[in-house]
Amino acid sequence: MSAIRVRPGRVDEAAVLAEMANDLNDHVGIHGRPFTPERIRAAGFGPHAAFTAWVAELDGVVAGYVFFGPGYNTDVAARAIWLYDLFVAPAARGRGVGQALMAAVAAEAVRLGCVSLDWSVHTANAGALEFYRRLGAVGAEVRIMSVAGERLRALADAAP
Numbered sequence: 001m002s003a004i005r006v007r008p009g010r011v012d013e014a015a016v017l018a019e020m021a022n023d024l025n026d027h028v029g030i031h032g033r034p035f036t037p038e039r040i041r042a043a044g045f046g047p048h049a050a051f052t053a054w055v056a057e058l059d060g061v062v063a064g065y066v067f068f069g070p071g072y073n074t075d076v077a078a079r080a081i082w083l084y085d086l087f088v089a090p091a092a093r094g095r096g097v098g099q100a101l102m103a104a105v106a107a108e109a110v111r112l113g114c115v116s117l118d119w120s121v122h123t124a125n126a127g128a129l130e131f132y133r134r135l136g137a138v139g140a141e142v143r144i145m146s147v148a149g150e151r152l153r154a155l156a157d158a159a160p
């Protein structure tokens, strides 16, 4: 019987977190591998962290991670948690690690008085969609929009 433990990621795990985060991007067809240990340290740790990083250990070895942060559910006007990333190393899949990560973040959401866990998923990611469906998640027909780089700067230049 495998032992699964979910705990906060440590700053000295920035390299393994960067590796897994890049692997997740590759999995969904984003191939720039933008994560570096430095970027993980800057964005995931310290007083101005952009997200919280938790890892799952399977038999004492880091086998997956989740990035999450504060969110707000405007459907019901109440606090929520927004999930940025969820990933389990291929060799560890199908053994409850992903479910354990989601359950741990759900417990944190309940502890903080949040009404929901929310996230986006690529519509082509059939395996993840089925995984989420089994967790009791329901999907909404929304499109994620993003303005970046030069276009972001151009929009910012139009600020009154």
Ligand SMILES: CC(C)(COP(=O)(O)OP(=O)(O)OC[C@H]1O[C@@H](n2cnc3c(N)ncnc32)[C@H](O)[C@@H]1OP(=O)(O)O)[C@@H](O)C(=O)NCCC(=O)NCCS
Residues within 6 Å of the ligand: 024, 027, 085, 086, 087, 088, 089, 092, 093, 094, 095, 096, 097, 098, 099, 100, 120, 121, 122, 125, 126, 127, 128, 130, 131, 134
């Ligand atoms: C999706 C992912 C996180 C699932 O993690 P996992 O550790 O393999 O999942 P678990 O073992 O905890 O599975 C929990 C349940 O979901 C089911 N499940 C998991 N992956 C599944 C898949 N690809 N297809 C169908 N069912 C799946 C399991 O069979 C299990 O069902 P059960 O409770 O009825 O037995 C993992 O496959 C992964 O990292 N995928 C690549 C990255 C990714 O797509 N991340 C999500 C980005 S939005």
